[in-house]
Amino acid sequence: MKRHDYAILSLIALVALFFGYQLASSFGKTQKNVTYRAIENWSDFNNNANTQSPDDEDIYLIARQWEWSPVLELKAGQSYLLHVASEDIQHAFHLEKGATGQSIDVLLQPKTEYIIPLKIEQEGQYAIGCTQYCGIEHNKMRSRIIVRK
Amino acid sequence: MTLKQECKAWTILSVGALAIAGVFALLLVLSRTPYVQDLLPWPWTSFFHKGLVVHVIFSFVVWFLATMGAVFTHRLVKHQAEQTFTKLGPVSIGLAVLGCVCLMIPALFDLGTAELNNYVPVMNHPIYYAGLIFLFLSLALVSLRQLRLLDASACCAFIYLIACICFLLAWYALPAELAEPSFNEQLFWGGGHILQFVNTALLVLVWSAVVKKRLIEGPYEWAVFGILLVFAGSGPFVYMFSDILSQANRDFYTALLRYGLPLPSVIASVFLIRFLLFEQNEHKDRLMATALWLSLLTYNLGGLYGLFLDGTDTRVPAHYHAVIGGINLGFMIFYHRIVLPFIGIHPVNGRWLTLQYWFYGLGQIMHASGMFLAGLQGVPRKTAGTAQGLDNIDKILSMGLMGIGGLIAVVGGVLFVVMTLNWIVKGGRIHETA
Ligand SMILES: [Cu+2]
Numbered sequence: 001m002k003r004h005d006y007a008i009l010s011l012i013a014l015v016a017l018f019f020g021y022q023l024a025s026s027f028g029k030t031q032k033n034v035t036y037r038a039i040e041n042w043s044d045f046n047n048n049a050n051t052q053s054p055d056d057e058d059i060y061l062i063a064r065q066w067e068w069s070p071v072l073e074l075k076a077g078q079s080y081l082l083h084v085a086s087e088d089i090q091h092a093f094h095l096e097k098g099a100t101g102q103s104i105d106v107l108l109q110p111k112t113e114y115i116i117p118l119k120i121e122q123e124g125q126y127a128i129g130c131t132q133y134c135g136i137e138h139n140k141m142r143s144r145i146i147v148r149k
Numbered sequence: 150m151t152l153k154q155e156c157k158a159w160t161i162l163s164v165g166a167l168a169i170a171g172v173f174a175l176l177l178v179l180s181r182t183p184y185v186q187d188l189l190p191w192p193w194t195s196f197f198h199k200g201l202v203v204h205v206i207f208s209f210v211v212w213f214l215a216t217m218g219a220v221f222t223h224r225l226v227k228h229q230a231e232q233t234f235t236k237l238g239p240v241s242i243g244l245a246v247l248g249c250v251c252l253m254i255p256a257l258f259d260l261g262t263a264e265l266n267n268y269v270p271v272m273n274h275p276i277y278y279a280g281l282i283f284l285f286l287s288l289a290l291v292s293l294r295q296l297r298l299l300d301a302s303a304c305c306a307f308i309y310l311i312a313c314i315c316f317l318l319a320w321y322a323l324p325a326e327l328a329e330p331s332f333n334e335q336l337f338w339g340g341g342h343i344l345q346f347v348n349t350a351l352l353v354l355v356w357s358a359v360v361k362k363r364l365i366e367g368p369y370e371w372a373v374f375g376i377l378l379v380f381a382g383s384g385p386f387v388y389m390f391s392d393i394l395s396q397a398n399r400d401f402y403t404a405l406l407r408y409g410l411p412l413p414s415v416i417a418s419v420f421l422i423r424f425l426l427f428e429q430n431e432h433k434d435r436l437m438a439t440a441l442w443l444s445l446l447t448y449n450l451g452g453l454y455g456l457f458l459d460g461t462d463t464r465v466p467a468h469y470h471a472v473i474g475g476i477n478l479g480f481m482i483f484y485h486r487i488v489l490p491f492i493g494i495h496p497v498n499g500r501w502l503t504l505q506y507w508f509y510g511l512g513q514i515m516h517a518s519g520m521f522l523a524g525l526q527g528v529p530r531k532t533a534g535t536a537q538g539l540d541n542i543d544k545i546l547s548m549g550l551m552g553i554g555g556l557i558a559v560v561g562g563v564l565f566v567v568m569t570l571n572w573i574v575k576g577g578r579i580h581e582t583a
Contacts, residue, residue, distance in 0.1 A: 001368060005368065006160070007364075009368055009369070012369075012372050012376075012412065012416065013372075015412055016372075016376050016412055019408040019409070019411075019412060020379070020380070022404075022408055023380070023383075023401075023404050023405060023408040023409070026400075026401075026404050027387075027390075027391075027401055027404075028391065028397035030395065030396060030397070030400045035260060088328075089328040089330060090328070090330075090331040090333050090334075090394070092399075094460040094461055095460075096459055096460055096462075097459045097460075103459050103460055105400075105460065106396070107395070107396040107399055109394065125391075127460070127461070129460055129461025129462075130461065131460055131461055132331075132334065132399070133265070133266045133267055133330055133331075133333075133334040134330050134331070134334075135264075135330040136198055136262075136263060136264065136265060136330075136331070138265070139461075140460060141309060144465065
């Protein structure tokens, strides 16, 4: 080995350590501003989802095999609390990066309500989808959030 | 059985797996063709997903694992030429073949339901699970044998065993009453991610084997395989520190690929580029250089696409199609330049062999890039000033690129299977006694 080999190998070791540190420190830290609680009365949640308006602070979204309901219509620049819950089995709620500058990805246990602070500045349509395999039509489980002025 | 014969058996199994995958792909198309679908002996409506499961398991899992068998046995012979007899050979080959038969039965006899979960798609039927156990066990035995070499291939074998441990831990941890889709997804989630470390290790091993001289100098080779091993080694521990159904468990494995794979891939790629650019021509021929360039390019393009993933759009399949395509190109040239001559078969160099690599490589690049561009566009944004039509034309172009690229890649893949199987069949037996 020549001297520059030692330098390069040390550099490789440093980068590997840095990646290892990043990996370890990311453990369990994803989506830290999301809270959750068990749903005791599903029909209440269902009701909330069916009667909401873009002016409410609390908005509701239901995941089930293999759809999102309802299609959310929000106002640009308004702060919301998004309540997402799965009616049947495990799903995961994903909102594309373009909406808030950071992609949101929350694993949904059945009959548990996840509360996600949400504020989208730019009007447009933003893709949401399921990122946890949930059955044969899992890939079709996509929808969008419509944001208006 | 001698090690050379075992190596030939793995070769037949891996290329044969691609042939089976191809036949099922054809059946899939037929099952969606009006009138023809009525001639199939199965109810075609339920066959579609089952056929897809068989196609994926053979073209991805069986092809990769059997190639691992070929890589390992070839390496064993190189290291210990004096002892070529293998007692384990017939056992592991037998188990793998039995496994493959079991993997096909549920689709052919319309048993159970199909599950297209990540990494290892499943048929919810005991025969299919038995098939998976036979297959994974077969390669676990081969990997255990490989460990005593204490070299890069032993490292790869160890990572494979770590993946198997993850499967077992997941199986143990999963509540039995969990819904089938969630059960299958979580069963293969952790180990499936570790298998991607195996695939990367295999790619570096075949690159090194193909160039016939030391591709990566000693300490750098240890860096590549050591990093792969250390990151993969963290896999089983996550089951102790987090619930298998938790977001922490799920997200850790995604992060594991993001932080664990780039550095070893980059180091190996740099050495391969150095070889391709500066090495004397006595160490390489034109076809080998073409195949290695295409493998390098496709694999790294896939890695690059991997940096831009976001959720559910077609950037995800774009990433893994290109990565897998790059690995497959490495495997192909490994068979043509190393394994076939090793088992006494000499591929005919010619236009079709060269074309096969160009078709498969460029086809995969186009296919993946089309998907990536389509994914980037996402849901059409309604912003003032942008005409809707233009947005659609971009989309049509990228979907077209994806479709045409896919077709060209399929032609390349079919050429590989047909030519290689033809050579093996014509090649005759290996007359070697231990
Ligand atoms: Cu889902």
